Amino acid sequence: MADLDQDERMQREAIDVDRSKGDFRYEEDYAYDAGVGLDAGVVDYISRVKGEPEWVREFRHRSLGVFESMPMPTHWATDDLDNIRFQEIRYYLAKGQKPSRTWEEVPDDVKRTFERLGIPEAERKFLAGVEAQFDSEASYSRMKEELEKQGVIFCGPTEGLRDHAEVFRRWFGKVIPAGDNKFAALNSAVFSGGSFIYVPKGVKVAQPLQAYFRINAQNFGQFERTLIIADEGAEVTYMEGCTAPKFETATLHSAVVELVALKGAKIQYVTVQNWSSNVFNLVTKRGVAEEDAEVRWIDCNIGSRLTMKYPGVVLRGKRARGEVLSIALANDGQHQDTGAKMIHAADDTTSNIIAKSISVGEGRSTYRGLVHIPRTLRGCRNNTECDALLINEHSRTDTYPAISVRGRRNSVQHEASVSKVSAEQIFYMMQRGLTEGEAMSLAVNGFVNDLVKEFPMEYSVELKRLIELQMEGSVG
Amino acid sequence: MPASLEIRNLCASVGDRPILKNFSLTVPKGEVHAIMGPNGTGKSTLAKVLAGHPDYAVQSGEALVDGETILGLEPDVIARAGLFLAFQYPSEIPGVTIANFIRAALVARQAKGAPFDAKAYYAELYAKMDALKMDRKFTSRFVNEGFSGGEKKRCEILQLMMLRPRYAVLDETDSGLDIDALRIVSEGVNAMRGPDTGFLVITHYQRLLDYIVPDRVHIMWDGRIVHSGGKELALELEEKGYDWVKKELAHA
Numbered sequence: 159m160a161d162l163d164q165d166e167r168m169q170r171e172a173i174d175v176d177r178s179k180g181d182f183r184y185e186e187d188y189a190y191d192a193g194v195g196l197d198a199g200v201v202d203y204i205s206r207v208k209g210e211p212e213w214v215r216e217f218r219h220r221s222l223g224v225f226e227s228m229p230m231p232t233h234w235a236t237d238d239l240d241n242i243r244f245q246e247i248r249y250y251l252a253k254g255q256k257p258s259r260t261w262e263e264v265p266d267d268v269k270r271t272f273e274r275l276g277i278p279e280a281e282r283k284f285l286a287g288v289e290a291q292f293d294s295e296a297s298y299s300r301m302k303e304e305l306e307k308q309g310v311i312f313c314g315p316t317e318g319l320r321d322h323a324e325v326f327r328r329w330f331g332k333v334i335p336a337g338d339n340k341f342a343a344l345n346s347a348v349f350s351g352g353s354f355i356y357v358p359k360g361v362k363v364a365q366p367l368q369a370y371f372r373i374n375a376q377n378f379g380q381f382e383r384t385l386i387i388a389d390e391g392a393e394v395t396y397m398e399g400c401t402a403p404k405f406e407t408a409t410l411h412s413a414v415v416e417l418v419a420l421k422g423a424k425i426q427y428v429t430v431q432n433w434s435s436n437v438f439n440l441v442t443k444r445g446v447a448e449e450d451a452e453v454r455w456i457d458c459n460i461g462s463r464l465t466m467k468y469p470g471v472v473l474r475g476k477r478a479r480g481e482v483l484s485i486a487l488a489n490d491g492q493h494q495d496t497g498a499k500m501i502h503a504a505d506d507t508t509s510n511i512i513a514k515s516i517s518v519g520e521g522r523s524t525y526r527g528l529v530h531i532p533r534t535l536r537g538c539r540n541n542t543e544c545d546a547l548l549i550n551e552h553s554r555t556d557t558y559p560a561i562s563v564r565g566r567r568n569s570v571q572h573e574a575s576v577s578k579v580s581a582e583q584i585f586y587m588m589q590r591g592l593t594e595g596e597a598m599s600l601a602v603n604g605f606v607n608d609l610v611k612e613f614p615m616e617y618s619v620e621l622k623r624l625i626e627l628q629m630e631g632s633v634g
Numbered sequence: 635m636p637a638s639l640e641i642r643n644l645c646a647s648v649g650d651r652p653i654l655k656n657f658s659l660t661v662p663k664g665e666v667h668a669i670m671g672p673n674g675t676g677k678s679t680l681a682k683v684l685a686g687h688p689d690y691a692v693q694s695g696e697a698l699v700d701g702e703t704i705l706g707l708e709p710d711v712i713a714r715a716g717l718f719l720a721f722q723y724p725s726e727i728p729g730v731t732i733a734n735f736i737r738a739a740l741v742a743r744q745a746k747g748a749p750f751d752a753k754a755y756y757a758e759l760y761a762k763m764d765a766l767k768m769d770r771k772f773t774s775r776f777v778n779e780g781f782s783g784g785e786k787k788r789c790e791i792l793q794l795m796m797l798r799p800r801y802a803v804l805d806e807t808d809s810g811l812d813i814d815a816l817r818i819v820s821e822g823v824n825a826m827r828g829p830d831t832g833f834l835v836i837t838h839y840q841r842l843l844d845y846i847v848p849d850r851v852h853i854m855w856d857g858r859i860v861h862s863g864g865k866e867l868a869l870e871l872e873e874k875g876y877d878w879v880k881k882e883l884a885h886a
Contacts (some may be wrong), residue, residue, distance in 0.1 A: 577728075581688070582725050583726075583727060585687055585709055585725075586721065586724060586727070587725075587727065588686075588708065588709035588713065589685050589712075589713050589718075590713060590735070590736075590739040590742075590793065590797065591710055591713040591739045591742040591797070592742050593708075593710050594708070596710075596738065597710075600727070600730055600735070601727060603730070604728055604729025604776070608729065
């Protein structure tokens, strides 16, 4: 153990060096460490440490085989993927403790990190339950008593698969099978952390369930796994937000999120992604909506080096509804490759996609959309709008909409626009006393304004602040 | 410290084309000065140069707000130093409401982190809008987006009234206004007249000066002031036309 005073001092220095939020790191004493690199031994190690049932261990091994056999998707995506050094990544680290239930049980160093992230204790009272992930394991989780009484399960994947197998096993890996894509396979092999939620029939969770995710180790990939099941007529909103400290070597983040909205259920999943600019963020998110059910993704990508994420909804029951509202901000050195997928698989299903991207400096944003309505269906509707805003001439935006709508009994609308913040607009705002950075962030906030209104209040405030921070930093 | 907007021997250009040629003018605080002149004589350039527009290069001369130089400063610094420009062609800011825009401009003038009195702000905003006969719904419209010419100019004057600059430059505020709008906008400016504000009203036509009666009138020609006088000079100019100035210059 290092001298405590010295630790304190080092931490304070680390904070003083860079004041940007999230850009700091406390020394961690990792009780469990799977070492560097990936092979069957690492998968076994993770499964053993977690005390998993045999079927989960087998699932991990099958997934590892799939991962190893699939090529990198560089043929359609970006060559930057080739820069991921899979054998230099740590696949599992944990505090080696059970998830905490009360704030008092959370270790002091973890508490300090949360304080730096600005999660006030008062806010926690408002939140129905917090599952905050510190590295691989949920180190803090709490649920209000009334939620437990209602039969809502809110835990991590390890507890979910071990203690509530009858609830989660049926859907685990079914919405997104391991073979869906290379990174879904990787996650399926080494997943740890994330949230498993079950909301029983007819239960409407009034307050959003919230999780903070955080990477805090160099060369450490975070592979959280989330599965949310809303039973018939149930309603739930889940919010995740993340910041990550900066490191010199690239960090891989590859999550899998599966949502299941049974008949008449509603799930809303809100993300504010603010990983530091060296993180590869390669995430697979998909929901299934049964009859009269609704799945809504609200997805904001502000951070990371490369994000590839296309939240999707499979509209499997009649009159099911799917929606993706997304905002992407690509600054210097960033590529936000985002979009949405809507798979219509029943009559009278509707989907709505609104995607807004902002490219600043050398930043690049890409929209990829997939809307599929087969010939056999009738009464299906899709609306897609994608708008791009360029802040200067070096930024880049691309749109790749793939819309396959067969049959004459379905309708689809698609609109796309590209606009620029002009020098005259900036001058006009500066003449009113705003700095260049303030002027730009006002223009950007104006551009995303109508979408942000759809967000839960506390997130729209946070998002506005994040955009301001990004824009302030982007001008000399 | 001289309480004035003072411009001394200002030479400025766009690209390699000189526009302002040894331009000098002093507007004491509390006075309204009008600059008249034909198109292309440099009136709007003067407004842009004073406001620090990056497209214009200043070769020599000075511009001082109450004795402090403003040339070479960033546009936002000049604005916060107390110079306001009512634009001839105001920009549209999609998605940003008028209420939020003016609020942001006021917050930019406060000390960092100082609390903003939203209640007092809205009370004042509504009072000023009433004076300009603007509908309350206007606050939630996006800045200048889809505005008529008259609405844009009213919005400029609303900002002027809310930001209370030490000096206001009005660039062709009368262009695109019908007679009713012209009267309303002028009433707004007149309500602000007083010992704390100086005005530089740039106009092509005498019409505006029927409503905003200037203390001094200056005639601008080829990048500088060639003639100055009282308010009657505007009437004389209206009667004789700019050819009169041209001839006078030829004789000089």
